[in-house]
Each structure stands twice: as C-alpha cells, then as structure tokens.
Amino acid sequence: MEIMNKKIVALVAAFGLASCGSARAAWPDDKPIEVVVGFAPGGGTDVMARKLLPFVERALGGKAKFVVLNKPGAGGEIAFAAIARAAPDAYSIGVVNVPGYNFLPMTRKTQYTTDDIRLVARVVEDPNVVVVPADSRFSNLPDVIAALRSKPGSVTFGHNGAGTNGHLAIRMLAAAAKVEPNEISYRGTAAQRTDLLGGHLDIGMVTLSEIPELHGTNKGPLRVIAILSKKRFPSLPDVPTAEEAGFPVMTTAERGFAVPKSVPDDIVRKLEAGIAEGLRNPEFVTSSPGDEPVIAFLPGAEWQKRLDDMSEALRPYAEDMRANEQK
Structure with a gap:
C-alpha cells in the first residue's frame, strides 16, 4: 500500500x-x-x-x-x-x-x-506641464505664483490623486515658490480637462503626452504655460521651463x-x-x-x-x- x-x-x-x-x-x-x-x-x-x-x-x-x-x-x-x-x-x-x-x-x-x-x-x-484654459487670466507661471503670494489658496490646481506625479509636482512647485495652492484631486486627466474647459479649474497639472493636440501650436481651448523639465521640448518650443521662469522644479511621469x-x-x-x-x-x-x-x-x-x-x-x-x- x-x-x-x-x-x-x-x-x-x-x-x-x-x-x-x-x-x-x-x-x-x-x-x-x-x-x-x-x-x-x-x-x-x-x-x-x-x-x-x-x-x-x-x-x-x-x-x-x-x-x-x-x-x-x-x-x-x-x-x-x-x-x-x-x-x-x-x-x-x-x-x-x-x-x-x-x-x-x-x-x-x-x-x-x-x-x-x-x-x-x-x-x-513624460514631463509635467502646467495647463490653463485659453482665456485664463494667467499668461505665464510667474503670474500664477504672484496670485498665490497675494492671496494663498486663491488658485486651484488639479492632480490625479495623492502621491501621483501631478500631486508631487504641485507640492514641489509650492515648496520652491513658497506658496500654498488650492489642490483638487481627480480620478484622471480626462476629468481635469473637463473642468478646465468648463471654467471650474484654474490649473491642470498633467503631462506632455496628454495634450497632443497642442503640440507644435499651443493653440486651442487649452494652453500650456510651463513645462517641468530640464529643457524645452521640440513639440512645444515656445513654452518655457519652470526653471526659466525662476522656479527650478523638474518632475516627470x-x-x-x-x-x-x-x-x-x-x-x-x-x-x-x-x-x-x-x-x-x-x-x-x-x-x-x-x-x-x-x-x-x-x-x-x-x-x-x-x-x-x-x-x-x-x-x-x-x-x-x-x-x-x-x-
């Protein structure tokens, strides 16, 4: 047996x-x-x-x-x-x-x-980019920082959740500029885009690949005002880096x-x-x-x-x- x-x-x-x-x-x-x-x-x-x-x-x-x-x-x-x-x-x-x-x-x-x-x-x-509606009152990153220094929490920044690249980018930028933005968490970039277009969000913290329709022109219902990379990207040659604007922050997804x-x-x-x-x-x-x-x-x-x-x-x-x- x-x-x-x-x-x-x-x-x-x-x-x-x-x-x-x-x-x-x-x-x-x-x-x-x-x-x-x-x-x-x-x-x-x-x-x-x-x-x-x-x-x-x-x-x-x-x-x-x-x-x-x-x-x-x-x-x-x-x-x-x-x-x-x-x-x-x-x-x-x-x-x-x-x-x-x-x-x-x-x-x-x-x-x-x-x-x-x-x-x-x-x-x-994929480097982070700072995106605003085309008719935004902000034409560049220093404008955004100036508004926050004048009135803390007065500018809303969207990101895709605590700990994500966008959230970290906002935290790093806030630390470098010594400001406190009003952070809003979303379930994804599509939702950020919807609120930007609807006028419910001031700033979207997204990535370069997520706004392909702006590459080469930076024209449309949205506009990129800064890129958080070491150097400018050929697809958005006229968009300055955050460091060029005076804030040495570089973050990527x-x-x-x-x-x-x-x-x-x-x-x-x-x-x-x-x-x-x-x-x-x-x-x-x-x-x-x-x-x-x-x-x-x-x-x-x-x-x-x-x-x-x-x-x-x-x-x-x-x-x-x-x-x-x-x-």
Whole structure:
C-alpha cells in the first residue's frame, strides 16, 4: 500500500509539473491577458496602453490578446494592488505609474508593496506641464505664483490623486515658490480637462503626452504655460521651463508594465522583448504622436534601479506628507 501511495504522489506531482510547463509554453496564446490601468479611460496612461498593446500583440505573435481593464482610484493604488495579488501566470498584468507607485507606500500603509511586484519595462518618461484654459487670466507661471503670494489658496490646481506625479509636482512647485495652492484631486486627466474647459479649474497639472493636440501650436481651448523639465521640448518650443521662469522644479511621469513578483523569468523576458519591439514599430510611432516625444524604454531591472534611487530623493516629501496628515 505504501509503494502504491508513493506512485500516486509521484504521478500527481509529474502531472502538475507538466501542466505548469504546458501553461508556460502556451503563454500568451491560450487566453486573453488582462492589463490593469489605474486611471479612468481617456487619460495618458489609458491611451498609452490601448495604443501600444496591439503592437505588442503583433510582436509576441500567435494568438496574443490584451484586454485593458480600468480600475481608477486612490492615485493608482487599487490597480497596483490588483497586480500584486494576481496569479503569477502573467495573464493579469498592469501598468504602473511612477512616482506614485513607489511613493505611496512611503507615505502610508498601502494595499500593496513594491516587493510584491516585478517591473517588466518602462515605456515613457513624460514631463509635467502646467495647463490653463485659453482665456485664463494667467499668461505665464510667474503670474500664477504672484496670485498665490497675494492671496494663498486663491488658485486651484488639479492632480490625479495623492502621491501621483501631478500631486508631487504641485507640492514641489509650492515648496520652491513658497506658496500654498488650492489642490483638487481627480480620478484622471480626462476629468481635469473637463473642468478646465468648463471654467471650474484654474490649473491642470498633467503631462506632455496628454495634450497632443497642442503640440507644435499651443493653440486651442487649452494652453500650456510651463513645462517641468530640464529643457524645452521640440513639440512645444515656445513654452518655457519652470526653471526659466525662476522656479527650478523638474518632475516627470514614468509609465510602464509590471507583473506579480513570481512570474517566471522566461515569460518576463518574452513580454519585455515584445514591449521593446512594439515601441520600435514605425506604425506605433506615427499613430501615437503624443507619445513619440516621451518614449523612453528601459528594461525592468534598470528601471527598478532607477526607482530605488528616486525613492531616496522623494523621502523628504513623503515625511512631509505624513507629518501634515498627523496635524
């Protein structure tokens, strides 16, 4: 009987290993891959994912199919937690938004930790821009700062949630200029845009890729008055940097793909290579003019090292945020 039991255990183990190997060999062909996005449809993260993923499907070949699932809220935390908790089979992956992804756990206890997630590839590095309605009373960034110095809290600034790149950009700008804006949190850039156009929001803190209709002209119902980067961008050559305006603040949003920590190395390498090839596809570049100026591929391991360095630089802001919440 003991020998028979050992044989049964051995057969079950062998079958389990074979099934696991078969599933890995089949990836990504045997079922759709769910891609979790932490912001509402129409924002920069959502648009980037939906435009790029068809080209990644082509790069992976076979029957690869991605399905985007929006889970907005809590500055991306809901989506990041979904990535961390997913089965390690790479059929549920997600987009992470930096610095929110690595900053939020520094400010409070979150539903995920970065130790539960493995970065696959960075796709873009997208600087923040200060956007106003075309008929705004503010023609430049010094005008905004002057208004806030005259009357603290008199100018409303929109961002996409506590700890997101836009929120940090506002905090950094406020610290550099020694002012206190009136911050308003949104569930995504599309909502910020709606309130800007409706006259309900003074300033939108968004990213360069999220206003592609302004590239080259900066004309329309919205207008960019400053960019928070090291240098001016060719797509908005007449827009000064915040540093040129007297406020040395530089912030970017980085977006890329991630998987649960235990996804096998071979699948991660395959997905990373597919993302890199999709970004190089000339059709993607021509179909996504908003993303072209900010495409900045990095392999997952290199991106993780960059985030480790970034987290140290952000620590003072995290401590300040925690202190303010305790008041």
